[in-house]
Each structure stands twice: as structure tokens, then as C-alpha cells.
Amino acid sequence: MEVQPPEGRLATGCGAREILDRIADKWSLYVISLLGERTLRFTELKRGIDGISQRMLTVTLRALERDGLVSRTVYPVMPPRVDYTLTDLGRTLLETVTTLVGWADRNLEAIEAARADYDTRAQALRALTEGLPD
Amino acid sequence: MEVQPPEGRLATGCGAREILDRIADKWSLYVISLLGERTLRFTELKRGIDGISQRMLTVTLRALERDGLVSRTVYPVMPPRVDYTLTDLGRTLLETVTTLVGWADRNLEAIEAARADYDTRAQALRALTEGLPD
DNA sequence: CAGTATCCGAACAGATACTG
DNA sequence: CAGTATCTGTTCGGATACTG
Numbered sequence: 001m002e003v004q005p006p007e008g009r010l011a012t013g014c015g016a017r018e019i020l021d022r023i024a025d026k027w028s029l030y031v032i033s034l035l036g037e038r039t040l041r042f043t044e045l046k047r048g049i050d051g052i053s054q055r056m057l058t059v060t061l062r063a064l065e066r067d068g069l070v071s072r073t074v075y076p077v078m079p080p081r082v083d084y085t086l087t088d089l090g091r092t093l094l095e096t097v098t099t100l101v102g103w104a105d106r107n108l109e110a111i112e113a114a115r116a117d118y119d120t121r122a123q124a125l126r127a128l129t130e131g132l133p134d
Numbered sequence: 135m136e137v138q139p140p141e142g143r144l145a146t147g148c149g150a151r152e153i154l155d156r157i158a159d160k161w162s163l164y165v166i167s168l169l170g171e172r173t174l175r176f177t178e179l180k181r182g183i184d185g186i187s188q189r190m191l192t193v194t195l196r197a198l199e200r201d202g203l204v205s206r207t208v209y210p211v212m213p214p215r216v217d218y219t220l221t222d223l224g225r226t227l228l229e230t231v232t233t234l235v236g237w238a239d240r241n242l243e244a245i246e247a248a249r250a251d252y253d254t255r256a257q258a259l260r261a262l263t264e265g266l267p268d
Numbered sequence: 269c270a271g272t273a274t275c276c277g278a279a280c281a282g283a284t285a286c287t288g
Numbered sequence: 289c290a291g292t293a294t295c296t297g298t299t300c301g302g303a304t305a306c307t308g
Contacts, residue, residue: 025158026154043270054270055272065252067245067249100158101154105150114203189281192290213289
């Protein structure tokens with residue numbers, strides 16, 4: 001993978017925005033992270049992603065499959081068995097996604113502190129404005 | 135920043151999910167990317183992010199400010215002037231975000247090809263199923 | 269097990285009008 | 289310039305019921 005000289009600044013105007021919106025949502029990030037470790041079945045993914053509903057997992061997996069990031073293998077057995085794994089393209093995303101997820105994990109407290117601080121200030125400001133004439 | 139041994143697997147269950155959902159949306163990513171280059175004013179950001187509405191830019195900036203990723207400086211002049219810049223915390227996100235945005239940019243075509251392929255297969259499958267008895 | 273289908277409330281996001 | 293406020297259509301996403 002070489003450097004892309006003609007890129008330079010962000011292509012905010014082009015179709016990259018739509019792509020980003022697809023892959024950079026919380027469920028997709030977690031699916032990619034988990035599949036980065038190994039191939040998983042539907043239920044394993046569901047158990048691995050706390051709080052995801054069956055519907056959202058299905059929707060997310062279909063979108064990732066459509067985008068060519070995840071491949072889906074159906075075994076015609078009873079009970080059914082479906083394996084999900086990252087494609088080569090999907091694997092090129094893995095490092096970035098892992099970094100991002102790790103960042104969120106490490107900076108959880110800092111962000112929550114910032115929020116508490118912001119909320120306190122906002123409330124203090126509101127108290128000052130309270131009952132003031134227009 | 136040292137390695138975090140107790141992390142190990144993904145903390146999918148904890149509050150990191152909510153954090154990810156906040157920062158990993160298309161507008162936040164673009165705002166962070168742009169502010170990574172330099173401090174910008176509201177209108178400069180708006181012009182730099184193609185397709186964002188005034189409302190969404192405001193909402194996004196407020197959220198990023200609340201999370202302690204972006205700082206907002208108001209100059210009490212007329213006409214008003216407000217500068218937005220990344221905080222130290224925000225700057226720790228920059229490299230990852232830049233990588234992600236760059237990835238989306240570079241792989242636009244591959245993804246669109248995958249989609250076209252998927253859609254073709256889906257349609258072919260539907261054609262086979264067409265009019266079949268239950 | 270691995271889904272699909274449907275319903276429905278909640279959150280999101282654009283358009284528009286107004287303001288210090 | 290840099291917003292806020294409001295209204296409204298759209299999408300998201302959970303709950304539930306059903307299936308090969």
C-alpha cells in the first residue's frame with residue numbers, strides 16, 4: 001500500500017462520507033473487532049456484543065457482507081450453522097478499528113470527567129442567567 | 135501511554151460502546167480531521183464539510199466540546215467570532231481518525247464494486263426463487 | 269441455530285425563521 | 289457571524305412472533 005499523493009486534504013465532498021457512515025457505527029466496529037480475533041458464528045457474535053439485538057446484528061452483518069468486509073458461509077446442516085469471517089478487505093480495516101475501540105476503552109474516564117465538568121459549567125451558567133430580565 | 139495489560143479482549147459490555155457511538159459518526163470524524171490541520175471558525179468548518187447542515191454542525195461541535203475533545207473560544211466582538219480547536223485529548227484521536235478517513239477514501243471503489251456484486255447475486259437468487267411453489 | 273417479518277415509539281436530521 | 293428554536297418527515301432500533 002503506497003502513499004497517495006493526490007489525496008492531500010480530506011475528500012469530504014465525495015462518496016467516502018457515505019462509506020464512513022456505514023463502517024463507523026458502533027455495531028460494525030464491534031463486529032469487525034470480534035471477527036478480527038477469529039471466525040465466529042451468529043450466536044457467538046451476539047453473545048460477544050453486549051446489548052445488540054438479533055435484528056441489529058443481522059442488519060449489521062448484511063451491510064458488512066454487502067460492502068465486502070465480511071464473508072458469510074452457510075453450512076446446510078440441521079440445526080443451521082453460519083460462519084462469519086473478515087475478508088481480505090475487512091482485514092485491512094482491523095488495525096484502525098482495534099485502535100479506535102481501544103482508545104474509547106482507555107479514555108472512558110477522561111471523557112466522562114469532561115462531560116461532568118461541562119454539565120456543571122452549563123448548569124452554573126444557567127443559574128446565573130436565571131430570572132434575569134430580557 | 136503504556137500498554138494496558140488488563141484490557142485484553144474488547145470491553146464490549148462497558149461504557150466504551152456509548153463513547154464509540156459518539157465519536158464514530160461521520161460528522162464527528164470529519165470535524166476532528168479538519169481540526170487536526172488547524173484551528174477553524176464555525177463557517178470554515180461548515181464550508182469544509184460538504185453536506186453538513188448548520189444544525190448538525192452545531193450539535194456535533196457541542197457534543198465534541200462536552201466530551202472534552204474540542205475546545206471552543208468565543209471572542210466578544212461584532213460580528214461574533216468563535217474558534218474551534220482540538221484539545222490534547224482530541225489530538226490523541228487524530229491519527230486513528232485520519233487513518234480511518236483515509237481508508238474510506240482509498241477503498242471507495244472496492245466497496246462499491248463489492249456492493250454491485252452483492253446486489254447482482256441477490257437479484258440472480260431472487261430470479262431463481264421467483265414463482266417457485268412453497 | 270439463524271434467521272425473517274411486522275409493528276411502533278424514539279431519536280435523528282433537514283428546512284425554515286429568528287437573533288445578539 | 290454564529291448560532292437558537294421549532295416543526296416535521298425519515299430512519300433507527302427494540303420487542304415480538306414465526307420458520308426451515
